Amino acid sequence: MTSAIRVRGIRKAFGDLEVLRGVDLDVNSGDVVCIVGPSGSGKSTLLRCINLLVTPDEGEIYLGDVALTNPHIRPEWVRQQIGMVFQQFNLFTHLTVKKNVTLALRHVKHYKRKEAEKIAISQLTRVGLADKLNSYPAQLSGGQQQRVAIARALAMGPKAILFDEPTSALDPESIQDVLTVMRRLGEEGMTMVVVTHEMGFAKEVADRVVFFDAGRILEEGTPDEIFDRAGHERTQSFMKKILR
Amino acid sequence: MERPEEWMRSSGPPPPGDAPPVSRTTGPLPPPRVRPTGASRALSSIRVKLFSRSSGYIAIGVACAVAVFFLLGALGYYSIPFIIQHLPSGVGPLILSLEFTTFSYVLGMGVAFGLGLVRAHPPRLEKRRSGAKRGRGRFSFLWRWPLYGFATGYVSVVRGTPFLVQMFIVLFAVTTLYPSFTILGWNQFYWCGLIALLINTIGYQAEVFRGGIQSVEAGQIEGAKAMGLTKTQTFFRVTLPQTFRLITLPLTNEWISNFKTAVILSYISIDEVYFWAKNDIGIAYSRYIEAFVMLTIFYLMVNVTLSRVVTYVEKVRRIPGLGTPLPEVSYTKRLLGTDRRSSRGGSVGPPSLQATPSATRAPAAGPESGPVSVGPTTTES
Amino acid sequence: MTDGVSPQATPSPLPQETRTHWALRKVFAWSIWSRVVYGAAGVVFGVLFVLELGYLGVYRLTYALSVLNPLYQAFWVSLEVVAVILPVGFCLGFVIGWARTTRFVALRGLASAYVDFFRSMPPLALIFFFSLIAGLELRGSGVNPYDIRNLSLWMGVVALALHTAAYQAEIMRAGILSVPAGQTEAADAVGISRIRTMFVVVLPQAFRLSLPALGNEFSSSIKDTSLLNAIGWMELSGMALNLTSTSYTSHYVYASLVIWFEAAILYFVLTYVVTRAVRGIEDLYKVPGLEVAR
Numbered sequence: 001m002t003s004a005i006r007v008r009g010i011r012k013a014f015g016d017l018e019v020l021r022g023v024d025l026d027v028n029s030g031d032v033v034c035i036v037g038p039s040g041s042g043k044s045t046l047l048r049c050i051n052l053l054v055t056p057d058e059g060e061i062y063l064g065d066v067a068l069t070n071p072h073i074r075p076e077w078v079r080q081q082i083g084m085v086f087q088q089f090n091l092f093t094h095l096t097v098k099k100n101v102t103l104a105l106r107h108v109k110h111y112k113r114k115e116a117e118k119i120a121i122s123q124l125t126r127v128g129l130a131d132k133l134n135s136y137p138a139q140l141s142g143g144q145q146q147r148v149a150i151a152r153a154l155a156m157g158p159k160a161i162l163f164d165e166p167t168s169a170l171d172p173e174s175i176q177d178v179l180t181v182m183r184r185l186g187e188e189g190m191t192m193v194v195v196t197h198e199m200g201f202a203k204e205v206a207d208r209v210v211f212f213d214a215g216r217i218l219e220e221g222t223p224d225e226i227f228d229r230a231g232h233e234r235t236q237s238f239m240k241k242i243l244r
Numbered sequence: 245m246e247r248p249e250e251w252m253r254s255s256g257p258p259p260p261g262d263a264p265p266v267s268r269t270t271g272p273l274p275p276p277r278v279r280p281t282g283a284s285r286a287l288s289s290i291r292v293k294l295f296s297r298s299s300g301y302i303a304i305g306v307a308c309a310v311a312v313f314f315l316l317g318a319l320g321y322y323s324i325p326f327i328i329q330h331l332p333s334g335v336g337p338l339i340l341s342l343e344f345t346t347f348s349y350v351l352g353m354g355v356a357f358g359l360g361l362v363r364a365h366p367p368r369l370e371k372r373r374s375g376a377k378r379g380r381g382r383f384s385f386l387w388r389w390p391l392y393g394f395a396t397g398y399v400s401v402v403r404g405t406p407f408l409v410q411m412f413i414v415l416f417a418v419t420t421l422y423p424s425f426t427i428l429g430w431n432q433f434y435w436c437g438l439i440a441l442l443i444n445t446i447g448y449q450a451e452v453f454r455g456g457i458q459s460v461e462a463g464q465i466e467g468a469k470a471m472g473l474t475k476t477q478t479f480f481r482v483t484l485p486q487t488f489r490l491i492t493l494p495l496t497n498e499w500i501s502n503f504k505t506a507v508i509l510s511y512i513s514i515d516e517v518y519f520w521a522k523n524d525i526g527i528a529y530s531r532y533i534e535a536f537v538m539l540t541i542f543y544l545m546v547n548v549t550l551s552r553v554v555t556y557v558e559k560v561r562r563i564p565g566l567g568t569p570l571p572e573v574s575y576t577k578r579l580l581g582t583d584r585r586s587s588r589g590g591s592v593g594p595p596s597l598q599a600t601p602s603a604t605r606a607p608a609a610g611p612e613s614g615p616v617s618v619g620p621t622t623t624e625s
Numbered sequence: 626m627t628d629g630v631s632p633q634a635t636p637s638p639l640p641q642e643t644r645t646h647w648a649l650r651k652v653f654a655w656s657i658w659s660r661v662v663y664g665a666a667g668v669v670f671g672v673l674f675v676l677e678l679g680y681l682g683v684y685r686l687t688y689a690l691s692v693l694n695p696l697y698q699a700f701w702v703s704l705e706v707v708a709v710i711l712p713v714g715f716c717l718g719f720v721i722g723w724a725r726t727t728r729f730v731a732l733r734g735l736a737s738a739y740v741d742f743f744r745s746m747p748p749l750a751l752i753f754f755f756s757l758i759a760g761l762e763l764r765g766s767g768v769n770p771y772d773i774r775n776l777s778l779w780m781g782v783v784a785l786a787l788h789t790a791a792y793q794a795e796i797m798r799a800g801i802l803s804v805p806a807g808q809t810e811a812a813d814a815v816g817i818s819r820i821r822t823m824f825v826v827v828l829p830q831a832f833r834l835s836l837p838a839l840g841n842e843f844s845s846s847i848k849d850t851s852l853l854n855a856i857g858w859m860e861l862s863g864m865a866l867n868l869t870s871t872s873y874t875s876h877y878v879y880a881s882l883v884i885w886f887e888a889a890i891l892y893f894v895l896t897y898v899v900t901r902a903v904r905g906i907e908d909l910y911k912v913p914g915l916e917v918a919r
Binding site: 305308309382397401403404405406407408409410412413416417420500504505507508510518521522526532533535536539540543544547548 | 737
Binding site for chain 2: 051053075076077079080083084086088089090091092093094103104107108149152153156
């Protein structure tokens, strides 16, 4: 399997606070990698480095063969290849669901309106929200909004999708809807990097689990290895608290 | 192969026991609000206006005011026939006031928007780990800082000095060069007044625009960037539309405030409504109470009408769920200071950015380099 | 670069920012441009001093200084008026703002009427008519004319205080309403009476929340005091007008401009000091963790 995303030696500091201290990560094509760890450990920052929302101070990121940290790369191109789904959904509140999904298609990929709408409809059907085309995000529930966000990311046809705590802002019922969509995506072969606290999801869907703490990867392995037979003491204590 | 809809069975059978069945996603949802067209839209808009509770309160308020008016008149404090007889003569001056206000307001919008845009993106000083940086040129600081400094200085000075002083400065600056001129039927006093009002309103409108631009949620911008939109595209398609929705109320308040400021033009003998009330009614007939009552009538009429019109427009063009709170309950806006009054005179002068507590308590200011930003401010970045 | 980039195996290392570049940015950003007003004032005075040497004759330093003294005396009159208006306006505004949040419809209605009225009317009209009408009403009675005059002057100040109270009422009301309802619930659950809750739980927080907007309001009312000359107060703008009318005797073309510039500077200083003071109070009242970061 080719390595889709490779992260080598990423360092990032905000002022005096060093958030990422040398992170190495490999994500193979078609993998679902779950990143778990305590809050404030830099998981979100790592995700944002991968799609260049945050520029790392040091280190390299590769997407396939392309070095993303190269200053000549257009970040817009990177973000077409790697989609992102946020904790707060970040849908455009002033646009309908359909427009939310077609905005980038029309203005970044320069599709015509009809083609963009066709793609939008198919992606929204894929997440089960085909009937909400003309609603505004504020009229939808949290789970529906997050699914629209996923459809929006999918519409761009990315090679990989990053999920930044996608279910943390949802009520328990909606969480299952979203997780089901994500599981489905994983089964269909999408490369996914998911920062999450949903250990059940990680156990069942992830191909690899990465334990992140204080700006570094402490441990990584298959879900069984991490959840049941963690080597590191910190990992064990974290898992004890989380898995109750 | 499963049909997609089947994954989405979001609520299964209700749990046993007395827990109420959760019906959030089952059952018919309210129909999506498709923008109605033409006549049906007008009709629904009228429905919105007539049956809203706030309209009821306003109606009661107006009725009370009219009742008080007649009561006090009957008691002999002022004579109502006199008022009714002389009110029409004030319409001309009122129109002049409105002209001054509206011309300066409209002419100033463009410049104010530019200034607000500049002020919305203060250049930051941060140590860059690497020399080349996307989005900012290596030497862009040479023009960014002066531009920001100019905008900040302009806004500070205009918001920190009274309009009376500004008016006289403009008057004397112009008349020493051109002592007397008449353009389009207005003499030099009128033009100086207009210019002074223009300079004043630009200063305040700039802060309103700045507040609007900065209070678009950072998350939306991040979402737009993550989809690959360039900065320009994000600005025009995400930030600007939301800005315009957010600043409707503060801009209205700014117009009202401008209208009230225009009264000061009476110092240079411009025949606007206060001048008329004072001289043609008060001094001429010695009827000061009637003059004041007439002035009140005019001002209340204009302000209440304007507030109602704006509320109506906001309701009609409302996007469900998008937060433009209605004027009569937008205490949060008042608090945040997007109310014009509270957007006046912020920290004058020397550069000190003040943050008003925004709803998200986000940090609001970078280096101390600007006057009080009154207005909801989110992360200044 | 239509589709991104040609794939590279290893990117070239990015150069560190040079120290001169960093220093240049730092100096440039900090010293003049972010202190533009102070710097400009310094530059202006420096240049003007040079001009005083008679080269260009635009600005006469001696004239400017001679005019500064009376303006400065009038400045203290302005200060006196401001010192009356701000506290009175604040107290009254607080009461009315509170009244707007009560359950009693009558009280709320009255307060709303007050606020709507005083926010719609221009301060100049309020000052003039209040003062004049008060004076006229008293003319028939046997009150000493000197006292009538005094009273009418202070009625103008009262008008301004009422005007600013209306705005402050709105600000306080917003502050009270933005204290989360959960706080009153929690106090209620513990058994604190409603009135005591108001004083001990809600008001301190409301005060803290409304301080920034109050600072703006204070500076607005300072600027409104410039209108008091319409009824005879010899405060800063009044003195400026006075000087302007006699400035032709100095045979200096820009005399009036100089006078008004100096008045502007003095007002600027006054509003700035007051706003800074309010910011100081904000710092005094801030709660760690709930600060709005600057």
